[in-house]
Each structure stands twice: as C-alpha cells, then as structure tokens.
Amino acid sequence: MASDMFGWDLVYKLAEKDITKKEDVLVVLIHWFLLKNGFKCVGIGDNKVLLESEVGSETLPEGWNAEDTYALRYAHNKRLFILRGVRTEGDIIFNLLRVSDLSVSNVSFAVDDTVRNLSGPIENLIPSYTDVLYNIQKDLIDPVFSGKKRTATTQTAEGESSRANEPTAPRFRYEDDPLRVPRRDVDPGFGSNWDPHGDPLAIGRSDLDPFARGGGMLFNPFGPRGGVRQPPDIGGVPGGLPRGSIPPGARFDPFGPPGVGPGIGPGRGGHRGFAPDPDHLPPPGYDDMFM
Structure with missing residues (x-):
C-alpha cells in the first residue's frame, strides 16, 4: 500500500463491522480523507449549529449508515461542515457544505464501477482508489476548504484557453463587403485634386x-x-419648373435629354421661350379630325 494511505487501515478496521453495502465503503474513504486534512467528526445529522460542548472524533458515530442517505457533521478550526450522501440510480452523490457561508461542493461516483468488494485491502475494495481520491480532493474538498472555488468566470477562461489552438473562421472585414458604403475620407489614389462627387x-x-x-x-x-x-430663371421659374418644386440636393430625373427642354433655345420671335417638351407624346388619335 502506498505511504500516502497512512491511517487508512485503522479507520477501515474500526468501521468494517458496520459496512453492509458498497456505498458505505466510499463514505469510509471520504471520512478517512477528511481526517487526513485535519477534520474531526462531531456526529450525524444536518444541525448547522456547532456547540462548544461537541468534541470531534476520528471514528464514525453510531448509526452513521442506518438511513438511506448519509449525513455527517465535521469540524475544522471551529468551523462546521456537513457531508451528505444521496444514492440515485446506480450512483451516489456527495455534497460538502461549509455552514459559515453555505458554500457547497459535490462529487459523484458510479457505485458498481468504483467499489468491487466490501472487505480486503484498498486495492481490492476500490481498484481505482487513486483516481477516486483525486476527485474527492478536487471536486469535494478544495472548493469549500481551501478556497479554490470553480466559478463561471474560471470555467469560461479554461474553456477559452482550451480552444486557443483551435482553427477559427476568418473574421469578416469591412473591405470584403460588396455592398459597403465607401468611406468619404479615403483617397482612392487620384491625387490631391480628386473630387469624390466627380468620380x-x-x-x-x-x-x-x-x-x-x-x-x-x-x-x-x-x-x-x-x-x-x-438654365436661367425666367419669370421666377427655374428651368421651366415652379420654384421650390425641386428641393436643394434632391435626386431629380430630368424630363428630357440635357440641353433640350423648356427654356432652352430660341422661342417665337427670336427670344428664349418655352418650347414644347420633345418627351411629350401626342395623345391617341391626335390626327383624328373627329377628336
């Protein structure tokens, strides 16, 4: 047996007479591990008040496995901790509650895969006991005893770290958008005299x-x-249209081709006048004498 299991034989021998099921073996293992970390058992139940008269012990109290669930109270430096074990379908879940601030941790095990026998050395009881002890330390004791709490921020940071080497999709660039609106402060290369409106x-x-x-x-x-x-204004009509009909800067579809239209070219009598708009078509039947 490895040296780090010192004291296990004694704890197991004291509890062996009470062990009746595989879940009991795991409870005894956790109890020994808590003792190794300086905890003392102060009884059974879930009473959250630690009395000065309660004296810690290294042995499991009478009736520790009499119920369907486990509830053991431990003390460390006058701080109370409660260990609870609940059996589910093929598994057992352990919670360790730090009563002072209600911090809680948990660990679970598949009973039949973890515990093989009810008696014998630790290698026969729990062949993978080193992995089980690692999980007890990491998931059950550290979060509430040594202050190593696993927060959502820590988990997110760990997840991002694990994905740091994964390939990522190319980031969208503004310049790759065919429908982008060109920036007006960018010189496309026509020199200092480039006029964006005349481009x-x-x-x-x-x-x-x-x-x-x-x-x-x-x-x-x-x-x-x-x-x-x-074209010049004639009689207050810019280009033959009423003033104000085309707001400044508005998009405007001309009525005719450039250079031809109302107010363009000489009118009757040799002066500039209002010629018919060549875009205007005669009405149907214009040449009909009966119209």
Whole structure:
C-alpha cells in the first residue's frame, strides 16, 4: 500500500463491522480523507449549529449508515461542515457544505464501477482508489476548504484557453463587403485634386448610403458630372419648373435629354421661350379630325 494511505487501515478496521453495502465503503474513504486534512467528526445529522460542548472524533458515530442517505457533521478550526450522501440510480452523490457561508461542493461516483468488494485491502475494495481520491480532493474538498472555488468566470477562461489552438473562421472585414458604403475620407489614389462627387466610378454610390446628398443612379444633368449649366430663371421659374418644386440636393430625373427642354433655345420671335417638351407624346388619335 502506498505511504500516502497512512491511517487508512485503522479507520477501515474500526468501521468494517458496520459496512453492509458498497456505498458505505466510499463514505469510509471520504471520512478517512477528511481526517487526513485535519477534520474531526462531531456526529450525524444536518444541525448547522456547532456547540462548544461537541468534541470531534476520528471514528464514525453510531448509526452513521442506518438511513438511506448519509449525513455527517465535521469540524475544522471551529468551523462546521456537513457531508451528505444521496444514492440515485446506480450512483451516489456527495455534497460538502461549509455552514459559515453555505458554500457547497459535490462529487459523484458510479457505485458498481468504483467499489468491487466490501472487505480486503484498498486495492481490492476500490481498484481505482487513486483516481477516486483525486476527485474527492478536487471536486469535494478544495472548493469549500481551501478556497479554490470553480466559478463561471474560471470555467469560461479554461474553456477559452482550451480552444486557443483551435482553427477559427476568418473574421469578416469591412473591405470584403460588396455592398459597403465607401468611406468619404479615403483617397482612392487620384491625387490631391480628386473630387469624390466627380468620380465617374461613384455613379450609384449614393443609393447605398442613406445619408448621401443627391446623386444615385438617377442622372442629374445639372450636377457636377453632367457638365450642363442650369438654365436661367425666367419669370421666377427655374428651368421651366415652379420654384421650390425641386428641393436643394434632391435626386431629380430630368424630363428630357440635357440641353433640350423648356427654356432652352430660341422661342417665337427670336427670344428664349418655352418650347414644347420633345418627351411629350401626342395623345391617341391626335390626327383624328373627329377628336
């Protein structure tokens, strides 16, 4: 037997006469491990008040396995701990409660796979006893006794660390979006005299930008790209339309091709006037003498 199991034989011999089932063997093992860490058993039950008159013992109290569930009280430096064991379908779950702040830990074991015999040396009772003791230390005692609590933050950090070497999908880049709105403060390489509003490649850019000014897929004959000068106002009518009918900067679909339309070219009598809009088609039956 390994030297780190010192004292196990004595504890087991004192409890052997009471052992009647495999779960009892695990309770005795946890009891020994608590004693090894400086705990003393102060009785059975779940009373959360530790009296000064209660004296700790290294032996299990009378009737420790008389019930279907286990409830043992332990003290360490005048702090009370309660060990509970509940049997489920083929498993047993142990909880260790630190009464001072109600911190609790737990560990579970598959009974038949863990305990093979009810008597004999520890290697025959629990062949994997080293793994069982490791789990008892890590999951049952450390979280409430040494302050090594496993919080959600710690678990998340451990999960992220374990995934650090996993391949990750390429991150989305703004420049890869075919429908992106180009940034207005970026020089595309046309030099310091580049005019973003006169860029021939910018046709339709404003349709992707809800905050753009004018432009879009609708051609503006009077804009900076069209090269057509806004006709002079005649009688307060800009370009033959009522004033205010086209808000400043609005997207505007002209009624005709650039350079042709109302107010363009000489009118009757040699002065500029309002010629018919060539886009206007005559009504059906225009040449019908009966219309």
